[in-house]
Amino acid sequence: MKNGLKVAVIGGGSSYTPELIEGFIERHEEFPVQELFLVDINEGKEKLETIGELARRMIQKGGVPIHLTLTFDREEAIKGADFVITQLRIGMLEARSRDERIPLRYQCIGQETTGAGGFAKALRTIPVILDICRDIAKYAPEAFLINFTNPAGVVTEAVNKYSTVKVIGLCNLPINTRKQLAEYFNVESGEIEIEMAGINHLNWTTKIRVKNKDVTDSFLNGEADLKGFNMNNIPDLEWNRDFLRALGALPCGYHRYYYKEDEVLKHQLEQLQETGTRADEVKKVEAALFKRYQDPNLSIKPPELAQRGGAFYSEAAVNIMSSIYNNKKDIQTVNVQNNGILSCLPETASIEVNCMIDRQGAHPIQLTTKIDARIRGLLQMVKAYEELTIEAAVHGDYSMGLLALTTHPLVKSASVAEKILQDILDENKTFLPQFFSKSKTV
Template identity: 30%
Template sequence: MRLVILGGGGFRVPLVYGALLGDRGEGRVTRVVLYDPDPARLSAITRVLAEQAAGVPDAPGVTATTDLDEALRGADFVFSAIRVGGLEGRAEDERVAFAEGVLGQETVGAGGIAYGLRTVPVADALARRVALLAPDAWVINFTNPAGLVTEAMSRHLGDRVIGICDSPVGLGRRIARVLGADPERAWIDYVGLNHLGWVRGLRVDGRDELPRLLADPDLLGSFEEGRLFGAEWLRSLGAIPNEYLHYYYFNREAVRAHRESDPTRGAFLRDQQARFYDGVRSPGTPALAAWDRTRAEREATYMAENRETAGAGEREPEDLSGGYEKVALALMRAIARDERATLILNVRNGATLSALDAEAVIEVPCAVGASGAHPVSVDPLPGHATGLVCAVKAVEREVLTAARTGSRAAAVKAFALHPLVDSVTVARRLLDGYLAVHPGLAYLA
């Protein structure tokens, strides 16, 4: 099979290739095509992959190109892993938001809206190109904000685009680990939007083990989300939220911690990855070792401000090894080989959540096989969660409208309607601030 990675010069591409190296099954990926408009980044990542493949028999061949059409022709699977505006754009998203006293995180709040406004037009154009040149390909979307971007692409690709995220899988595995259950045998009742979901049950052999966890303060304090949210709040919810809900439930504390962080997360990653890419330009630099060191530091500092605010401590060693590449490989296997699997994915709602329309992309367990990913039937969310999901989905729809029509009013409305932006006046200033630093938003001027 031929796999195309859009954003092939991205830092996390070696995670995907590492997963492919371990796949020896029939119908596996034999050719990887990296597409990126930046030849220097392509060169750096190609070097890392070459070192990964050293000594591995029948490793998937790798080619790199800056020609999108050349990359897409003949594709069986396409991974969309782009970052419009780069990490410099992420750092600016944070700076502008924090100056207004609101959250600048790349997928949540003002920062997520700014990133979406930059990314959706590009993702839309990519989806159109895939539909024209590789109409039978399956597109797996890694690009954040994952649910929003997947919904944008689905307007051209239908159910052949599927969004993935490793947060729900990681959360489910942590809960199973604490409960002494096998994650492979557990049914994880997870429902919501990307970075806005809740584990409401974890069933093993038909028995829901989550009440046992919620009733035990020691167990709750033994894993990351338990420490992040606190036992009392989790018992009040009767569920375990995705870690990104810390930005909603403890917004003031999160904004304060992030504003006081120097550098911000985006600026840290911008500078860290610049050092990596600059370093591997030298032919004598061991590219894979440099990548490993950079990745370890990146993973260890993930959501560090939130953990510090909550006194949650360091990340567990088991959570430092990535995860989204494993979800992607499982998804490809299930589709290509009809290996039936249940995975938590971002797909069109259909009739799954009655509070949302059929075209809304949601994040739920899906039955996956040769015909794609199909959301399973789930119980309705409680009122507080439904309200939050509907509010954030309304924001996403305004972003899609702004990207499609160039409407400044829709962009302001997206900012103003978000639960973490507390003033229409602030929403207007946010858009003005982002227009001043992002040339890619000129279509809204």
């Protein structure tokens, strides 16, 4: 890595980009981005320009020498980049809204990244990411792909299986868990150490240490309520203490979809009647946000962005890139290839665990807790779903898709899987050429 750091952001027109820009400005000293490319597709021209102008104002106000380029030419953006960040959304919020509605039609949980919704998103997303990888392999073979695009674990595994690009999958859940624990224990975030085990959006915190003291058991056995140990798009249903004790680990927010399936489903069906899906809400938030972004006097990340979700997204992103850039050898929880760390999962699975980050990338650290049957069952079943989903997405394989959905714990039966799959294919025709064109991608 030479000194003149180049970063390409694919999906640069995303409402999250100001978050990222803020991070690049605030931590410019340790992570001196010189060339920043925001790329998007033609359909996103307007949004890209709004974001681009805001970014320019932010950079100027920040007084840092970042040279910003807006472009629709992916090749130009990637060429010689040190880091490529993918934060795209194929089909935009319209597609997400469909993803969330289809499963609910069949009394199954509808969610952007989990269950049948995440499956549909994976089908749309994986071929595009693999296409980007072909460009990276060609124009910036040494670059790291930092993938935020959901389902981030599935995408990471697909890249590892079908590309030679160095990829790290990133989610803000681990950093949020640390922050939430810091708040709970009323200490600095740096005084919290946790061990996480699992896969993206299905991740158990198996050890918690506060100021070097192991508090895992006392925390799990505690009495205080656990409001807030969650992501802000998931109904904040309380964990039962008997269950936490039995589990011996803190589940992540997304675990509510599995461990509280009935309640969440009830909640979603009610919400659907009243206010529509989460995507519908988000659309309104986004519309307001972009309006706000257009204000020529705005030259900071506006506080309203926090409502959008994605808390600490920027911090997570700059953390990983700066640790690589500076060969920091610190510990971060990211998505990487398994290779024996979780012996109950295939060697080629993507997993989300504590990693040591250095110039060569993210290196998982051996777990200190044994993943036993309490965690293993659900983990293996969801991973099998993910493997099948990748095969379906890459090869446009209907059978694999049907089995992927049938295997998912949140899809009630093979018959329901069939109906959901049909709806997904029908409502995503333009985004799933691999299922409809004669000449399949691979």
